[in-house]
Amino acid sequence: MPPQVQHSTSDLPHTSPSNTSSLTDLTSSEKATFEEYPKPYILKKCIALLLSCATTSRYKLRQVHAFSIRHGVALSSPDMGKHLIFTLVSLAGPMSYAQKIFSQIQNPNIFTWNTLIRGYAESENPSPAVGIHRQMLVDSVQPDTHTYPFLLKAIAKMIAVREGERVHCIAMKNGFESLVFVQNALVHFYGACGRAESALKLFEKMSEKKNLVAWNTLINGYAMNSRPNEALTLYREMGLEGVKPDGFTLVSLLTACAELGALALGGRAHVYMLKVGLDKNLHVANALLDFYAKCGKIREAERVFDEMEEKSVVSWTALIVGLAVNGFGERAIELFNKLEEEGLVPSEITFVGLLYACSHCGMVVKGFAYFERMKKEFGIVPKIEHYGCMVDLLSRAGLVKQAYEYIQKMPLPPNAVIWRTLLGACSIHGHLNLGELARDQLRILEPKHCGDYVLLSNLYASERRWGDAHKIRRTMLKEGVKKVPGHSLVELGNSIHEFVMGDKSHPQTEEIYAMLAEMTRLLILEGYVPHTVNVLADIEDEEKETALSYHSEKIAIAFMLINTPPRTPIRVVKNLRICADCHLAIKLVSKVFEREIVVRDRSRFHHFRDGTCSCRDYW
DNA sequence: GTAGGGTTAG
Numbered sequence: 001m002p003p004q005v006q007h008s009t010s011d012l013p014h015t016s017p018s019n020t021s022s023l024t025d026l027t028s029s030e031k032a033t034f035e036e037y038p039k040p041y042i043l044k045k046c047i048a049l050l051l052s053c054a055t056t057s058r059y060k061l062r063q064v065h066a067f068s069i070r071h072g073v074a075l076s077s078p079d080m081g082k083h084l085i086f087t088l089v090s091l092a093g094p095m096s097y098a099q100k101i102f103s104q105i106q107n108p109n110i111f112t113w114n115t116l117i118r119g120y121a122e123s124e125n126p127s128p129a130v131g132i133h134r135q136m137l138v139d140s141v142q143p144d145t146h147t148y149p150f151l152l153k154a155i156a157k158m159i160a161v162r163e164g165e166r167v168h169c170i171a172m173k174n175g176f177e178s179l180v181f182v183q184n185a186l187v188h189f190y191g192a193c194g195r196a197e198s199a200l201k202l203f204e205k206m207s208e209k210k211n212l213v214a215w216n217t218l219i220n221g222y223a224m225n226s227r228p229n230e231a232l233t234l235y236r237e238m239g240l241e242g243v244k245p246d247g248f249t250l251v252s253l254l255t256a257c258a259e260l261g262a263l264a265l266g267g268r269a270h271v272y273m274l275k276v277g278l279d280k281n282l283h284v285a286n287a288l289l290d291f292y293a294k295c296g297k298i299r300e301a302e303r304v305f306d307e308m309e310e311k312s313v314v315s316w317t318a319l320i321v322g323l324a325v326n327g328f329g330e331r332a333i334e335l336f337n338k339l340e341e342e343g344l345v346p347s348e349i350t351f352v353g354l355l356y357a358c359s360h361c362g363m364v365v366k367g368f369a370y371f372e373r374m375k376k377e378f379g380i381v382p383k384i385e386h387y388g389c390m391v392d393l394l395s396r397a398g399l400v401k402q403a404y405e406y407i408q409k410m411p412l413p414p415n416a417v418i419w420r421t422l423l424g425a426c427s428i429h430g431h432l433n434l435g436e437l438a439r440d441q442l443r444i445l446e447p448k449h450c451g452d453y454v455l456l457s458n459l460y461a462s463e464r465r466w467g468d469a470h471k472i473r474r475t476m477l478k479e480g481v482k483k484v485p486g487h488s489l490v491e492l493g494n495s496i497h498e499f500v501m502g503d504k505s506h507p508q509t510e511e512i513y514a515m516l517a518e519m520t521r522l523l524i525l526e527g528y529v530p531h532t533v534n535v536l537a538d539i540e541d542e543e544k545e546t547a548l549s550y551h552s553e554k555i556a557i558a559f560m561l562i563n564t565p566p567r568t569p570i571r572v573v574k575n576l577r578i579c580a581d582c583h584l585a586i587k588l589v590s591k592v593f594e595r596e597i598v599v600r601d602r603s604r605f606h607h608f609r610d611g612t613c614s615c616r617d618y619w
Numbered sequence: 620g621t622a623g624g625g626t627t628a629g
Contacts, residue, residue, distance in 0.1 A: 086620070111620065118620075146621040153622080184622035191623095217623045251624045286625040317626040352627045359628080388628035395629095417629050424629065451629085577629090603629065 081105035082112045089119035095128070114146045121154035129154035130163055148176055152185035156192035164189045180206070184214050191221020196230070210241070216248040220255075228256035229496075232265070245272075247281045254287040258294040261573030261600055262491055266291045282310050286318055293322025296571060296598040296605050313339075313347050321353035326605045327614040329361030348380050355389035359396055360604060360615075367393045384412050391418050395425030404434050416445040423452060427459040435459045450476070450483045451576075488556035489573040492563055499555040508559065515558040523588045530581055551582050553599060561593060569596040577602045587611050 081101050088098045098119050102108060113136050120129035133151050136143060143151075148171045155164045168177075168186060176182045183206055190199035199221045206214060215238045222231035235253055238245070245253070250269055257266035270288060273279045279288070285308050292301035305311070305319050316339050323332035336354050339346060346354075351374045358367030371390060374380045387410050394403035403422055407414050419441045426435030435456060442452045453476045460469040476483070487500045499506070506512060520528075553572050560570040578586075578601040590597050591611035599606045607614035 090620090114620065144621090149621045179621090181622050186622090188623060211622095213623050215623090220623060248624050255625080281624095283625050288625095290626065312625085314626045319626090321626065347626085349627045356628065383627090385628045390628090392628060421629055 082109070082115070085112060085119070086115050089115050089122070092122065095119050095123050095125075099128070110141060110144050110147070113141060114144070114150055117147065117154065118150040121150050121157065126154035126157045130158075130160070133167070143174065143176075145176060145179055145181065149181045149185040152182075152189045156185075156189040159193050161193045161195070164193065180211065180214070184211075184217050187214060187217045187221065191217060191224065194225050196221050196225055196227060210243070212243055212246060212249070215243055216246070216252065219249065220252040223252040223255040223259075226259065228259040228262075231256040232260075232262075247278050247284045250278060250284050251287040254284070254291040258287075258291040260491075260496055261295050261489060261571060262496060263295045263297065263571065264491055264494065266295065280309060282308075282312060282315075286312070286314050289315060290318045290322065293318065293326065294600070296326060296600060296607065298322060298326045298328065313344060313350060316344065317347065317350040317353050320350060321356060324353055324357035324360050325603075327360065327607065327616075329357040329363065332357035333363075333366070346378065348374075348383060348386070351378075351380060352385050352389060355386060355393065359389055359393040362397055364393055364397050364399070384415055384418070387412060387414075388418055388421060391421050395421050398425075398429050400425050400429050400431045400434055404437075414441070416442055416449070419445065420449075420452060420455075423455050423459075427455045427462065430459070430462055432459060432463055448479070448481050450481050453481060454483065484575070486552050486574065486576045488552040488575075490556045490560050490571065492560070497556070497559060499552045499559065501552050503552065503555050506559070508562065511562055512555060512558045515562055516554060519554070519558060519561075519585075519589060522592050523585060526588050526592060528585060528588055551579065553578065553582050554585065557586065557589060557597065561595070567594055569598065571598045572600070574599060574601045578606060583613065583617075587613055 081104065085098050085101055088094075088101075098116060102112065102116050105112065113132065117129045117132055120126045120132070129151055133143070133147070136147075148167065151167055152164065155167060164186075168189075171177055171182055171186075177186075183202065187199045187202050190196070190202065199218055203210065203214060203218045215234070219231050219234045219238070222228070222234060231252060235245075235249070235256075238249070250273060253269050254266055256262075257269065266288075270279075273284060273288070278284050285304060289301050289304040289308075292298070292304060301319060301322050305315060308315060316335065320332045320335050320339075323329070323335065332354065336346070336350070336357075339350070351370065354370055355367055358364070358370065367390065371382070371386065374386070375382060387406075391403050391406060391414075394400075394406055400422070403425060407418060407422065419438045423435055423438040423442065426432070426438060439452060439456045442449065446452070453472050457469045457472040460466075460472065475481075485500045487498055490497050490499075497506070503509075553574055556572050557570060560572075564570065578599060583606065586597055586599065586606070586608050588611060589595065590608035597606075597608040599608070604615065
């Protein structure tokens, strides 16, 4: 390659104030080093030195590049290119630039290939890593022990199952599958793709003593795939094997506890963290904050946040979302204002949380204002999630027609979640035509989703069109669509108890049903009138009479009323959204039994106290 | 220069 080749700096991010290639932004000592030794061998060192200072300033990166071009030496040796790519990748620089440098290096060595793959694996768009691996094989470059961990990381990020399996085979053929780094990368890959069984199989095949990373990878695979119980079981096994948990383990543990609403277990993890000093770890503290918020302990979440020595945007975002789902929309917005005052930059996820807060509190105008600011002031291109929030914002407020018009005008094609939001709103606010329309779209996008059938059937039922409601039920049976059974979890002592609708499997069943009868009797005295519309469509005639006592959250509450001291709070975690009848009943239970009851349903929290709910019947 | 982490609309 000729040494005087011209390079463009246009690939670098345009965050700098100007396009000058002068060194004015460098410190005087940096400048001195630069001007003093413009020889290639020393320039290499200068570049490394400068780039290591440049973590906070992409501007410097650009200057370094421009400077090296001026001296016509930057890429004249493979060694220099190798160094530049490595530093760029380490600083999460733009991959287009790294790729350009790479293409101008003659005979790149394996280190450089690996660095390029690593760069893509750690970037926003990891897919080119696969092509690079292929090119390596075409060029007869032998991958080494570092190649596969990097490559698998990229593939795991892409959730490309087939590709990963192919690479798994190639790695095996090359004899790399016995390497612990490759094995752990494979466990991670299978976990990330939702193939927990394959991950477990690989894990079990690993040599006798599994290291901490292997355990963490596997546990995280289960925690991230909505299998918290298995994650906790593995966590216990790990302890039995004498492996001590670290920060990574605790993040997975807290994630699992958050999903289960396992407050006591997570609380013990908190104590452990304090003991070993892991409460100072940013990732763990964020997971702890999120855990408390997801358990309805918003005070605790705020305390964790306040006491954090180091906070990131993730910490702020987690608390904003936490406040929003717990029904404290105003406080979520206050927190966002404070974030702005502190000069921090909200991420696109922060805006999801903020819009979510507006939508859960009925602040339609505010929501639209923030959406505009997000685009104009923060330059964030709205993703489908953001549009989802907007549709939800209109839907929850009962503006179903406007929500439909909004969907039609969106620049992105609506996905199943969007249509489901609309369908849900239709079934609450009674818009049969739009509901059927949404349902037609859902039949194309996700034909076997059981919740949609239930929503439409409830919609028909609320219009008293029993024939249509039953037709939906029959279609479900015919098409083999299985209804996900509603279940409720409660934590008593050290264990989690799970109840499903009409559950009779618990050892205390007799007492529970006696309590349910007593509850119903007292509630009727309080003027409780069963709100039966939705339930009626779901069950057969002979069950109608008793079915109302059978919803899993009621069974769970009866169980807790029996087994916990008077006046202590009861907390329930439910997998589906709470129905109107249960909502009304639990409000009254909180009054009659003088209990604070916290129910986390699929979409938000309900804090029941003295006959009212924190959602103000807005959900 | 090799593997694992936290926040996301229903």
